[in-house]
Amino acid sequence: MKTSLQVLIVEDSEDDTRLVVEALEERGYQPTYQRVETPEEMKEALLKKRWDVILADYFMPRFDALKAMRLMKDAGLDLPFIIISGSIGEEIAVAAMKAGAHDYMMKDNLSRLSPAIERERQEAVRRSEHRQAEFALQQSEERFRQLAESIEQVFWMKTFATNKVMYVSPSYERIWGRNRRELFENPESFIEWIYPDDRDRVIAALKKLPSQFYDLEYRIFHPDGSVRWIRDRAFPTRNERGEIYRISGITDDVTEQKRADEKLKASRQQLRDLAARLDSIREKERTWIAREIHDELGQLFTGIKYELCHLQKGLSKSEGHRTEDKPALGEKIKSTLDLVDAAIKSVQKIATELRPGILDELGLLAAIRWQTSEFQKRTGLVCRFRSEIQTIPLDRDRTTAVFRIFQEIMTNVARHAGATHVQIQIKEKSGHLQIDVKDNGRGITPEEMADPKSLGLLGIRERMLLLAGETEINGVPQKGTHVRLKIPLQEAEGASVNAALRVKD
Numbered sequence: 001m002k003t004s005l006q007v008l009i010v011e012d013s014e015d016d017t018r019l020v021v022e023a024l025e026e027r028g029y030q031p032t033y034q035r036v037e038t039p040e041e042m043k044e045a046l047l048k049k050r051w052d053v054i055l056a057d058y059f060m061p062r063f064d065a066l067k068a069m070r071l072m073k074d075a076g077l078d079l080p081f082i083i084i085s086g087s088i089g090e091e092i093a094v095a096a097m098k099a100g101a102h103d104y105m106m107k108d109n110l111s112r113l114s115p116a117i118e119r120e121r122q123e124a125v126r127r128s129e130h131r132q133a134e135f136a137l138q139q140s141e142e143r144f145r146q147l148a149e150s151i152e153q154v155f156w157m158k159t160f161a162t163n164k165v166m167y168v169s170p171s172y173e174r175i176w177g178r179n180r181r182e183l184f185e186n187p188e189s190f191i192e193w194i195y196p197d198d199r200d201r202v203i204a205a206l207k208k209l210p211s212q213f214y215d216l217e218y219r220i221f222h223p224d225g226s227v228r229w230i231r232d233r234a235f236p237t238r239n240e241r242g243e244i245y246r247i248s249g250i251t252d253d254v255t256e257q258k259r260a261d262e263k264l265k266a267s268r269q270q271l272r273d274l275a276a277r278l279d280s281i282r283e284k285e286r287t288w289i290a291r292e293i294h295d296e297l298g299q300l301f302t303g304i305k306y307e308l309c310h311l312q313k314g315l316s317k318s319e320g321h322r323t324e325d326k327p328a329l330g331e332k333i334k335s336t337l338d339l340v341d342a343a344i345k346s347v348q349k350i351a352t353e354l355r356p357g358i359l360d361e362l363g364l365l366a367a368i369r370w371q372t373s374e375f376q377k378r379t380g381l382v383c384r385f386r387s388e389i390q391t392i393p394l395d396r397d398r399t400t401a402v403f404r405i406f407q408e409i410m411t412n413v414a415r416h417a418g419a420t421h422v423q424i425q426i427k428e429k430s431g432h433l434q435i436d437v438k439d440n441g442r443g444i445t446p447e448e449m450a451d452p453k454s455l456g457l458l459g460i461r462e463r464m465l466l467l468a469g470e471t472e473i474n475g476v477p478q479k480g481t482h483v484r485l486k487i488p489l490q491e492a493e494g495a496s497v498n499a500a501l502r503v504k505d
Contacts, residue, residue, distance in 0.1 A: 002030035005117070008045055010056035010068045011084075012037040016107055020055060020084065027114035038062055039071060046075045053117050058085035058096065058104075069100050078127055080120030082113070154251035156183075160210070160236070160244045163187050175230070175253045177223040195219035195227065202232075210236035210244055217254065229258040305340045308333055364392040364399045365426065368406055368435075372424055379414050381422055388427035393489055398467060402433070402487060405463050409437050409483050412456050417441030417481060428489065432469075435485040444475035 005024065011017045017035045024031045034049070036042045037060055045051075054072060056065040065083045072079060083096055083104035093104045102123070103116045149170050157166040165187045168180045182189045194202055198218035205216055214234040219227050234249035359367040369385055376383040394402065413422055419441030427434050448454060457473070460483075464471045469487040 002028055005029045005031045006050065006052045007031045007033040008042070008049075008051045008054045009033050009035045010037070010042060010054065010060075010063065010065065011035055012057065012060045012063075016057070016084075016086075019107065020110065020113070023110040023113055024117075029114070029117075039067060042068060042071050043075075046072065046077065051079055052121060053080045053082065055082050055084055055113075058083050058088050058092065065096060065101065066099055073100065078124060078131075080117060080124050082116055082120065084110070084113070152252070155248070156251065157246055157248045158187060160247055166246070172251070175228070175251065176220065190220075193220050195221065209234060209247060214249070217258075228253055229255045305337060308337050308340065359399065359403055360396075364394060364403060365389070367399075367403050368424070368426065371403070371407060371410065375410050375414070375422075381414070381420060384421070384423045386423075386425045388425075392426075392433055394433070394487070398487070401463050401467055402435075402485070405460050405485065406435065406437075408456050408460055413437070413439050413441070413481075416444075419480065429486075431489055433485075433487045433489055435487075437483045438480060440480040443477045443479055444473065444481045445477075446475075449473055449475070 002025075007021075007024070009017050009020060011020075014035070017033070021031055021033060034045050036045050042063075054068065056068045058065045065081075065085075069081055072081060081101050083093070083101050084107055085104065086107045088096075088104065088106070096104060102120045103112075105112050105116070151169070152171060153169075154172045154175055155167070155169040156172070158164060159166060165183045168183050170180070172178070172180050172183070176190065176193065178190075178193070191199060191203065195218065202216060202218050205212070205214055208214075214232070216233075217229060217231045220230055222228050231252045231254045232249060233251075234247055236244040237246040237248055239245050358370050365387060369387075372383045372385045375381070392399070392402075410422075413419060417439045419439035421440045423436070423438045425436045425438075449457065452458070461471050464485065464487075467487050469485060472484040472486075473481070475481045
């Protein structure tokens with residue numbers, strides 16, 4: 001089966017044209033051709049039809065091969081262009097090749113014509129594919145450039161082996177306030193403007209690239225005199241063999257975010273300090289009220305009981321009353337004494353709930369042990385208490401805070417756990433007081449732990465933050481909840497905490 005071939009022949013001789021066509025047919029081609037011999041004819045032919053190859057005579061009265069090549073190039077075409085001439089010198093042939101001809105041969109020897117056409121057609125396809133690839137690359141680079149130059153962040157790339165900067169987006173000049181040219185001349189010039197306290201940390205992280213992920217925040221000096229916060233991230237790019245050949249990164253100005261974070265932290269700290277102050281005030285008021293109730297009402301009820309007892313004794317000795325009235329009066333006095341005893345117990349209970357005296361008299365460990373015993377009596381849950389230490393060396397304010405946290409944990413167990421057993425363990429570990437409370441209830445869920453309406457858990461966490469402590473809460477479905485508290489025991493660590501908790505009398 002013959003191969004179809006569209007041939008444009010630039011030739012003034014019909015006979016020579018026929019010789020060329022016959023040579024192609026002999027080589028298995030089925031040529032469709034057009035002969036032109038003037039520039040105007042060639043221009044029209046290039047516009048009207050798509051050609052596979054151009055065969056041109058070098059010398060013609062009104063036209064020549066070099067002009068034909070220029071017309072082809074002016075039309076934006078890249079076709080195999082082969083010169084076929086009756087007589088051509090070597091110098092002319094070399095000049096024609098330099099001008100863009102792909103091959104040349106003599107009219108009396110066309111044996112190379114078919115291989116030359118096939119070769120140059122393949123070369124033309126390769127050139128076309130190369131141009132398309134280059135165009136696609138240019139389009140890709142243009143899209144990359146538009147994207148990189150439109151974002152607020154700095155996008156940068158450098159070679160892995162030589163550390164040569166390949167690209168830095170214009171945002172660098174806005175964020176750093178310096179010319180990008182400095183980086184191309186010296187890729188490490190940006191280090192000079194890093195805040196001294198952060199510089200060593202950045203250099204150490206850069207040296208570990210790409211073995212470790214690079215994501216740092218650090219400060220820089222801006223030419224306007226301000227200090228800015230920078231977030232810098234980098235990641236490696238690998239070739240088809242999996243080898244790292246490029247490092248790319250994104251740098252962002254996070255100064256405003258840092259300022260907002262600092263304001264938020266300060267606001268939260270102010271709220272915590274306020275909450276701690278209110279808590280301390282409330283604790284002092286509880287202590288005062290408990291003392292007043294215990295002392296004043298306790299003494300008052302004790303006095304009333306004493307008078308009633310005295311009256312009871314006097315009544316039994318008295319002879320002024322009728323004998324039949326004495327039993328009734330005695331019963332009333334006894335009933336009143338019982339009421340007074342109940343009132344005294346209520347006063348003691350209220351005073352204890354407001355501020356357990358054992359907390360001030362015997363300390364935190366004894367208070368937790370007593371609270372556990374009271375909890376077991378009140379709820380009927382089986383409680384196991386174990387302590388590996390004899391005393392807990394915390395000051396009064398921190399002792400109170402830890403006790404209230406423990407009370408809140410036990411209240412949550414009673415209200416929500418659905419448990420039958422509770423274990424409390426206290427020990428000292430690595431300079432911290434560690435309190436573990438475990439129950440065998442339904443187990444707290446992640447949703448409950450994250451619920452902002454869980455005010456009890458929120459209160460526990462906030463109190464622990466004031467103590468510079470840690471809170472761990474874990475729940476296993478149908479197996480229970482485990483709460484672990486870790487409170488630093490050293491005074492130095494608690495100094496600033498005490499300042500928040502303490503209120504002057």
